[in-house]
Structure formats: structure tokens, C-alpha cells
């Protein structure tokens with residue numbers, strides 16, 4: 001709190017209680033960028049510098065009660081309490097894995113909940129953030145996709161996940177031992193289908209008056225919404241990850257259905273343009289490849305992938321598929337995983353294997369499900385499909401369930 005200049009510091013009044021109707025009409029400042037907050041203050045007849053004060057209180061000190069913002073006059077604090085609020089989403093439940101991973105189930109309006117995962121590793125703390133309630137894209141290996149889709153998260157609900165994790169680890173206090181140092185937009189949802197809110201929240205993650213996370217430590221992962229990816233470079237320069245998962249269109253059409261609309265060549269060309277537009281030319285695209293037993297884990301797939309990516313500046317992250325109840329895919333064998341990696345390394349690619357973290361609390365990649373009031377009714381269809389699959393005799397069991 002030392003960075004905040006005090007004026008009228010003797011005042012410690014709590015906010016006046018307000019009725020639900022009054023609260024509903026208040027604007028939530030949590031997800032507002034500096035520019036949006038400046039506009040807000042100008043609109044209520046105040047100076048723009050108040051925006052900086054609010055950002056620091058909320059995102060550097062974790063304070064959401066106007067009454068204790070002691071460098072803001074009592075009159076303005078009371079005025080703010082009448083028209084605005086700072087309301088992070090609520091944590092419904094929290095699980096801690098034996099490996100230190102922490103998963104939050106976070107309540108969002110409309111009876112929905114999303115999951116957010118914090119993964120510690122040495123001095124690093126990576127937060128995997130959700131951008132939508134469910135997902136409309138229905139990738140065949142993904143638990144979120146099976147849940148169907150409800151809605152986009154607001155910027156407040158996205159940055160609220162960072163705020164909650166930071167608060168949970170005492171990051172807003174002096175001497176915190178754990179911090180959110182990295183953010184990956186790889187949780188529930190396709191970030192580029194919620195473009196404006198995702199861009200605004202990434203802006204807050206990186207802003208010096210907020211969390212100050214380097215652009216090299218914020219990664220947006222997309223399954224390939226090409227028109228939005230083509231616009232991304234105009235707004236941000238965060239790291240880019242592509243959820244590829246297949247070396248050719250035929251297989252990718254089955255695993256990642258949006259590929260039928262934006263095939264691999266179109267996607268890689270768009271990703272290349274994004275990277276080419278960054279001031280730092282040494283950055284690489286991360287290719288995410290979930291390895292599924294007997295689906296995309298054969299040596300010929302690895303060779304085909306190496307050929308496909310030969311001219312693209314990439315590093316490759318192999319992710320062993322994590323089984324979940326609505327899928328009959330199986331985990332890749334260790335032999336197939338190592339063989340696949342070696343082929344890519346021999347072809348000259350930096351190729352890592354993502355360590356499975358938090359699988360005792362269902363927090364591993366592809367396992368996030370949350371609670372989605374499914375407007376697409378897709379989750380019902382998958383349950384019926386799985387029942388048919390489970391009840392089928394051996395000779396009628398399909399090789400895999402692909403929608």
C-alpha cells in the first residue's frame with residue numbers, strides 16, 4: 001500500500017448498503033481498461049488520473065471497497081459507491097492437487113461456472129484462464145466442448161480469474177511466496193470468439209498499473225478463428241499458440257471441426273502474418289498437439305507434421321490426451337509419445353512434452369468442464385452417444401466418437 005498517496009486517510013467508512021435494484025444499475029469497474037476508466041471518470045465530471053488510482057487499488061493491492069481507497073477524497077468515494085462497484089466473481093469451490101496445482105470453480109451469472117487452474121513450477125506460476133462459459137467449437141477430444149456453450153465471459157469475469165488467483169496466493173500482500181507470473185488463455189472457450197473482452201483483459205494483465213505481466217508471458221491459444229487472428233495484431237502482441245492436433249486437413253476436420261471452415265494452410269498463413277507483425281522477430285508460434293492413442297500418434301503423423309511446419313517458426317508442445325467420462329479416446333502410450341517427440345527433434349524442432357499436472361483434481365489439459373447451462377443441448381447429445389457406445393456389443397463399437 002506504500003505506493004498509494006493518501007488524502008483524507010482518516011476516513012474508513014464502509015460503503016452504504018444498497019438494494020439489489022441499485023446494485024444492478026451500477027457499473028462494474030473491475031474489467032475496465034485504463035482508457036475506459038478515464039472515460040468513466042470524465043463522464044462523471046472527475047479527472048482522468050483517478051483511473052490510475054483505481055487500477056492500482058484493484059489490481060496491485062487487491063482492494064475492491066471504495067471506502068478504504070484512502071488517496072481518493074471521501075466525497076468522491078461516496079459518489080463512486082452510488083454509481084459503481086468493483087465486483088470480482090465468487091469462488092464456488094477450490095481444489096488443491098498433491099503437485100501444488102490449484103483449481104478454482106468460479107461462479108458466473110446465469111447459473112454457470114467456469115474453471116481456472118493455477119500451476120506452480122519453481123518460481124513460476126502459470127494461470128490457465130477461461131474466456132467463455134463452455135465452447136461452441138466442439139473439438140472431439142475436449143471436455144469443455146462436450147459441455148456445450150452458454151455465453152462469452154465479460155472482461156471483468158476474465159480478469160476476475162487473475163484477481164481471484166492472486167488474492168488466493170496472497171499476491172497483494174508483501175512477501176507473497178506465490179504469484180501469477182504467466183497467463184495462458186487455454187481454459188474453457190475459444191478466446192478469439194470473445195475478441196473484445198479477451199483483448200481488454202489481456203491489456204489489464206500486462207498493464208504496468210495492474211499485474212505488469214510481460215507480453216512474453218501471456219499466451220493466447222486459438223483453434224483457428226482465422227478472421228479474428230488476422231485482426232489480433234492490431235490490438236496486442238502477446239504470444240500465440242495454435243491448437244493444431246493433426247498434420248493434415250482430413251484428420252483435423254474430425255478433431256477440430258472449425259478446420260472445415262479455416263483449413264490448416266489458411267490458419268498457418270494467418271499465424272505467420274501475426275508473428276511477422278510483431279516487433280520482436282525472434283518469437284515463435286507454439287504448436288499444441290494433443291496425442292491420442294491410435295488417432296494421431298503414429299510415426300507417419302510425426303513425419304507429416306515435420307513436413308507441414310518446415311518453413312514456419314514454431315516450437316511444438318506435445319500434450320498426452322487426458323481421458324474424461326464423455327470420451328472414448330485413450331491416452332497415448334509412453335513409447336508412442338517418445339517416438340513422436342524424437343521424430344520432431346530429429347527434424348530440427350524444439351519439442352517439449354507437457355507434464356500432466358493436477359490430474360488428481362481433473363485440472364489437466366482438456367479436462368476443464370465447469371458448469372455450463374448448455375444452450376446448444378450438445379451435452380445431452382453426447383450423453384446419449386456415450387450410453388449407446390457403452391451399451392453396444394463389441395462388434396458394433398465405433399473406433400472413436402467423432403461428431
Ligand code: SF4
Nearest residue numbers: 135138139142145189
Ligand atoms: S479445445 Fe478449445 S476450442 Fe476446442 S472445444 Fe475445447 S475449449 Fe473449445
